[in-house]
Amino acid sequence: MGLDIKIPIGFMFVVFGLILTVFGIVTLGDEMYELSLGKNINLYSGLGMLVFGAFMLIISDLKFGKRIDETLGIDEEDLTKEAKKELEN
Amino acid sequence: MEAFNLTWIDYSIMIIYFAFVLGIGWALKKYMKNATDFLEAGRSLPAWVTGLAFISANLGALEVIGMAASGAKYGMATVHFYWIGAIPAMIFLAIFMMPFYYGSKARSVPEYLKLRFDEKTRGFNAFTFAIMTIFASGISMYALALLMETLLGWNFHMSLFISAFIVLVYTYLGGLSSAIYNEVLQFFLIVIGFLPLVIIGLIKVGGWDGMVGKLALNPATSGFDHSWSNISPEHPMGGWIGIFFGLGFVLSFGYWCTNFLVVQRAMAAGSMSDARKTPLIGAFPKMFIPFLVIIPGMIAIALLNSGDPLFDLPVKGAGYDYDLVIPMMLKRFLPTGVLGLGLTALMASFMSGMAGNVTAFNTVFTYDIYQSYLVPGKSDKHYLRVGQLTTVFGVLVSILTAYVAALFNNIMDFLQLIFAFINAPLFAAFLMGMFTKRTTGHGAFWGLLTGTFSAALVHGFTQPAGAESLVKGGWTGTVLQTFPSEMAQNFWIAIIAFSVALVATIVISLATKRTKTDEQLKGLVYQLTPKTIDDSKHWYQRPGALAWAVGIIAVILTVIFW
Numbered sequence: 001m002g003l004d005i006k007i008p009i010g011f012m013f014v015v016f017g018l019i020l021t022v023f024g025i026v027t028l029g030d031e032m033y034e035l036s037l038g039k040n041i042n043l044y045s046g047l048g049m050l051v052f053g054a055f056m057l058i059i060s061d062l063k064f065g066k067r068i069d070e071t072l073g074i075d076e077e078d079l080t081k082e083a084k085k086e087l088e089n
Numbered sequence: 090m091e092a093f094n095l096t097w098i099d100y101s102i103m104i105i106y107f108a109f110v111l112g113i114g115w116a117l118k119k120y121m122k123n124a125t126d127f128l129e130a131g132r133s134l135p136a137w138v139t140g141l142a143f144i145s146a147n148l149g150a151l152e153v154i155g156m157a158a159s160g161a162k163y164g165m166a167t168v169h170f171y172w173i174g175a176i177p178a179m180i181f182l183a184i185f186m187m188p189f190y191y192g193s194k195a196r197s198v199p200e201y202l203k204l205r206f207d208e209k210t211r212g213f214n215a216f217t218f219a220i221m222t223i224f225a226s227g228i229s230m231y232a233l234a235l236l237m238e239t240l241l242g243w244n245f246h247m248s249l250f251i252s253a254f255i256v257l258v259y260t261y262l263g264g265l266s267s268a269i270y271n272e273v274l275q276f277f278l279i280v281i282g283f284l285p286l287v288i289i290g291l292i293k294v295g296g297w298d299g300m301v302g303k304l305a306l307n308p309a310t311s312g313f314d315h316s317w318s319n320i321s322p323e324h325p326m327g328g329w330i331g332i333f334f335g336l337g338f339v340l341s342f343g344y345w346c347t348n349f350l351v352v353q354r355a356m357a358a359g360s361m362s363d364a365r366k367t368p369l370i371g372a373f374p375k376m377f378i379p380f381l382v383i384i385p386g387m388i389a390i391a392l393l394n395s396g397d398p399l400f401d402l403p404v405k406g407a408g409y410d411y412d413l414v415i416p417m418m419l420k421r422f423l424p425t426g427v428l429g430l431g432l433t434a435l436m437a438s439f440m441s442g443m444a445g446n447v448t449a450f451n452t453v454f455t456y457d458i459y460q461s462y463l464v465p466g467k468s469d470k471h472y473l474r475v476g477q478l479t480t481v482f483g484v485l486v487s488i489l490t491a492y493v494a495a496l497f498n499n500i501m502d503f504l505q506l507i508f509a510f511i512n513a514p515l516f517a518a519f520l521m522g523m524f525t526k527r528t529t530g531h532g533a534f535w536g537l538l539t540g541t542f543s544a545a546l547v548h549g550f551t552q553p554a555g556a557e558s559l560v561k562g563g564w565t566g567t568v569l570q571t572f573p574s575e576m577a578q579n580f581w582i583a584i585i586a587f588s589v590a591l592v593a594t595i596v597i598s599l600a601t602k603r604t605k606t607d608e609q610l611k612g613l614v615y616q617l618t619p620k621t622i623d624d625s626k627h628w629y630q631r632p633g634a635l636a637w638a639v640g641i642i643a644v645i646l647t648v649i650f651w
Contacts, residue, residue: 003270005113005273005274008109009274011109012109013277016105019102019105035422035423
């Protein structure tokens with residue numbers, strides 16, 4: 001199966017990370033953080049997810065865009081197993 | 090109970106998650122060329138993917154909600170489901186059983202039974218498994234919809250249909266691959282979504298030591314930080330024999346080694362080496378899941394003991410409604426934003442449970458029921474189409490069973506009980522079949538039935554303390570033994586059913602003729618199969634080395650939390 005699952009995982013957590021980080025900054029010092037013992041848990045979680053998402057994308061087959069065309073989808077199927085192995089090496 | 094206050098930010102996180110789940114199904118659609126792609130993920134997935142899916146398929150709502158509830162009820166003793174339960178069974182599956190599953194031409198667990206034994210053993214397993222998975226999927230749906238109704242005030246029917254629809258779309262589009270890939274995504278989401286809760290909760294109660302101190306305030310919960318040292322025959326989990334043999338051996342090996350729902354994930358791996366590594370790679374995170382799901386339950390009790398004005402656990406009957414531990418903890422500690430993330434993680438756990446059951450049902454129905462008994466000998470394209478339609482059929486029947494669950498709670502208890510009776514003897518049949526060539530089809534089949542019947546009989550003569558209905562036991566009217574809890578009763582039923590099945594299988598096998606030659610059993614039985622040689626480049630990548638690492642870490646954890 002030609003899908004590298006690290007790519008959607010990476011993107012999803014980058015999106016979640018961005019949303020929560022921005023929301024955390026906007027709501028700095030908000031009284032709702034009394035629930036989480038005064039800690040801006042949105043900001044911390046957001047930053048954590050950004051790092052995790054970015055890490056997933058870095059180790060994914062995307063290799064910073066070099067193989068974007070392949071991931072978007074047309075030629076993966078034509079590659080024989082040997083060719084795939086060569087690409088990985 | 091007061092509903093959660095969600096804002097647009099929580100809803101956007103949920104919607105984005107659904108979009109990714111559906112997107113993965115859509116992206117995989119073009120790879121679905123034949124039945125193998127759809128029902129076996131083309132046997133092409135890398136080990137880390139199948140490994141995480143292996144535990145994620147099981148990390149359903151039952152685990153998250155149930156283990157937190159158990160943590161609140163029994164404390165660290167709950168880890169027995171992991172370190173003595175799942176881990177040894179996962180090692181056994183990887184090292185000893187996977188070579189036969191993956192190496193034989195079997196496409197499912199029932200099909201292995203057909204190759205090793207005979208048609209009736211396969212038929213029995215295929216039909217009971219198909220019914221079980223459909224009901225399990227329905228129960229997941231029902232529980233999710235009920236929780237959403239209680240927590241968020243959503244309409245029960247709407248929640249049910251939306252969750253069923255999402256699972257249907259992504260499993261219809263991408264089959265088993267889609268379910269597996271989504272399980273990996275869900276695994277990370279569940280871990281990351283619940284982590285903030287555990288961290289903040291622990292800070293609140295003053296870390297591990299603070300939590301232990303607060304648990305000690307109540308004599309009933311004071312030993313909660315130990316797993317083994319409080320175990321006695323009066324303990325709700327029963328004595329160590331019940332835990333060690335009933336839970337650790339029979340029930341766990343029966344579940345992890347013969348349940349096609351999890352075995353299917355390993356069989357989707359790209360090579361024998363990857364298939365064997367699947368349970369072992371899954372075992373590493375599995376060992377640490379207790380900290381994610383059991384600790385919140387213990388924190389909840391510590392908070393109740395010490396009196397936290399913001400935390401409350403609804404009462405149910407004589408005790409607390411322990412199933413609400415996770416939702417009430419989310420409500421107590423998480424503000425909007427991470428709250429949406431936590432709820433999304435909860436939904437993800439329900440959906441992975443549902444999808445896992447649906448895909449396992451698909452494969453067993455298409456190969457072992459449709460192709461074997463109903464319409465054999467058609468083209469591959471035909472079975473691909475049937476597999477896809479079975480997804481629709483499976484989800485529709487699940488919805489139906491969800492409503493059955495809503496109407497008759499006891500029916501669900503009853504069905505789960507029957508399936509529990511079947512599971513323990515099944516492992517006896519596998520053990521004898523895989524490791525002795527003398528075991529015959531008649532031996533396995535009648536051993537299975539005898540074991541199942543003896544389980545029902547033991548259940549009829551025993552009862553857990555405080556049993557109110559006959560579904561809990563004692564239906565013969567004579568109670569010979571009362572167990573401290575339902576759990577302890579289950580462990581002992583499993584031990585007896587397994588032993589009876591084992592003896593019956595041996596006796597009947599010896600009394601009947603072998604119908605399969607040594608040549609036919611090659612690759613299916615231990616002595617007749619050449620030893621699997623692993624071709625991994627480095628020693629530390631081999632299944633044996635991984636198994637030792639898993640085992641040693643599990644022992645260390647057990648000693649630390651003794």
